[in-house]
Amino acid sequence: MSLNAKDKGLITGIWSKISSKAPELGAEALGRMLTVYPQTKTYFSHWADTSPGSAPVKKHGAVIMAAIGDAVTKMDDLVGGLSSLSELHAFKLRVDPANFKILAHNIHVTIAMYFPADFTAEVHLALDKFLQNLALALAERYR
Amino acid sequence: MVEWTDQERTLIANIFANLDYEDIGSKALARCLIVYPWTQRYFGGFGNLYNADAIMNNPMISAHGVKILHGLDRAVKNMDDIKNAYATLSELHSEKLHVDPDNFRLLSDCLSIVIASKMGYDFTPDLQAAWQKFLTVVVFALGRQYH
Numbered sequence: 001m002s003l004n005a006k007d008k009g010l011i012t013g014i015w016s017k018i019s020s021k022a023p024e025l026g027a028e029a030l031g032r033m034l035t036v037y038p039q040t041k042t043y044f045s046h047w048a049d050t051s052p053g054s055a056p057v058k059k060h061g062a063v064i065m066a067a068i069g070d071a072v073t074k075m076d077d078l079v080g081g082l083s084s085l086s087e088l089h090a091f092k093l094r095v096d097p098a099n100f101k102i103l104a105h106n107i108h109v110t111i112a113m114y115f116p117a118d119f120t121a122e123v124h125l126a127l128d129k130f131l132q133n134l135a136l137a138l139a140e141r142y143r
Numbered sequence: 144m145v146e147w148t149d150q151e152r153t154l155i156a157n158i159f160a161n162l163d164y165e166d167i168g169s170k171a172l173a174r175c176l177i178v179y180p181w182t183q184r185y186f187g188g189f190g191n192l193y194n195a196d197a198i199m200n201n202p203m204i205s206a207h208g209v210k211i212l213h214g215l216d217r218a219v220k221n222m223d224d225i226k227n228a229y230a231t232l233s234e235l236h237s238e239k240l241h242v243d244p245d246n247f248r249l250l251s252d253c254l255s256i257v258i259a260s261k262m263g264y265d266f267t268p269d270l271q272a273a274w275q276k277f278l279t280v281v282v283f284a285l286g287r288q289y290h
Contacts, residue, residue, distance in 0.1 A: 035268040036275055052268050105252055109259045109271065116260035121177040122195050124256065128178055 001129050008075055010126035015072045017118050018111060026065025027058040029103065029110040037102050043095060064103075071134050078137035090141040097142065100135035107131065145280050147222055154273040158258070159219050164212050165205075167261065171254040172208030173199050179249045185242060211250070218281045226284045233288035244286035251278040 003011070018025060031052025034041050047056040067085065074081030089095055108127065112119045147155075176183050177195045189204055191197040198204060214232065221228035236242045255275060259266045 032268045032271060036272040105255075108252075108256050109266075112256045112260040113263050113266055116263065119256075119260065120195075121174045121199065124174065125178045 001132065003075060003126070003129055003133065007126040007129055010123050011072060011075065011130050014111070014115075014118060014123050014127060015069060018115060019069060021114065022065040022069055023058075023062035025061075025107070025110050025114060026063070026068075027061030028052070028113075029106040030061035030064060031057045032109065033103050033106040036106070040099055040102060043093070043099075068107075068131075068134065071137075072130075075130070078133055079140050082134070082137040083140070086138050086141040089138050090143075097135060097139040100131075100138060104128065104131040104135065144223065145225065150269070151273040151276065152222065154270050155219065155222075155277050158270070158274060159216075162212075163261075164209050167254070167257055168209035168212030169205035170208070171250065171257045172211060173201070173204055174257060175246075175250045175253040176204065178253060179246075182246055182249060185240065185246075212254075215281060218277065218284075225280050226287060229281065229284035230288055233285050236285060237289040244282070244289060247282040247285050251275070251282055254278065 031054075034044070034050045034057065035052060041050050044050050044056070047054075049056060051057070071078060071082060079086075108119075108124060111127070112124075176186065176192060176198050183192050186192060186204070186207075189207070190201055192201065192204075217228050217232075218225050236244075255271065255278070258274070259271070262270075
């Protein structure tokens with residue numbers, strides 16, 4: 001489901017709106033995912049604390065959100081732009097791609113909480129398509 | 144049988160005690176039809192679904208969203224036997240309405256997002272966990288009688 005011009009406009013629009021809070025949103029989304037979908041904690045057995053608001057969650061949430069922000073600038077060629085991240089996820093992290101969808105849902109919930117007026121159904125649609133395409137690009141090198 | 148902690152029961156009861164069915168129900172269904180347009184296949188007789196504005200302002204869709212949300216009431220009243228509480232509704236959705244059960248999951252996700260928009264920071268991770276567990280159980284029960 002590729003992005004049309006309207007989707008791209010909505011995505012850059014919402015991202016510029018939320019970018020100043022991106023680290024906080026990332027931490028919130030990641031913390032929620034680990035709480036609401038406990039099976040995702042299996043990837044973080046090396047963290048002392050996987051609870052929302054903990055230091056590793058805050059740090060890693062910010063990392064993830066910054067990478068997504070970077071992907072927004074590479075929207076026209078996600079596969080090319082994310083190839084090294086894809087290699088990382090394929091060969092080192094080996095995160096089951098089903099989890100990308102789970103994180104995406106929690107990103108939607110978090111943005112809806114923080115920016116209810118801006119997260120309209122059309123923005124939700126565009127962002128969902130973008131995150132799905134991002135997930136596909138991230139899984140590109142898996143097999 | 145699903146096991147609910149006391150905390151989960153309280154959290155879920157609190158959501159329903161403060162739920163604005165008219166607002167949340169209508170918004171959740173409209174959002175589902177917009178974000179996942181293939182779900183419109185079940186709403187051929189519901190008038191203008193041509194674009195997001197039309198869907199958001201469609202009175203038939205609003206009314207139906209409220210009706211669907213009230214469909215959750217029977218789960219709240221039968222927390223310890225949700226599977227059987229939804230047996231007839233499950234048959235209805237399978238045999239008469241022919242709804243792909245994956246749609247229940249899509250609508251659940253939209254419902255969670257609409258509630259998150261309304262509650263803001265009050266929609267804590269624990270509340271989200273309890274709420275989504277509740278919806279997962281209902282969705283499973285609704286798909287149970289398909290064959």
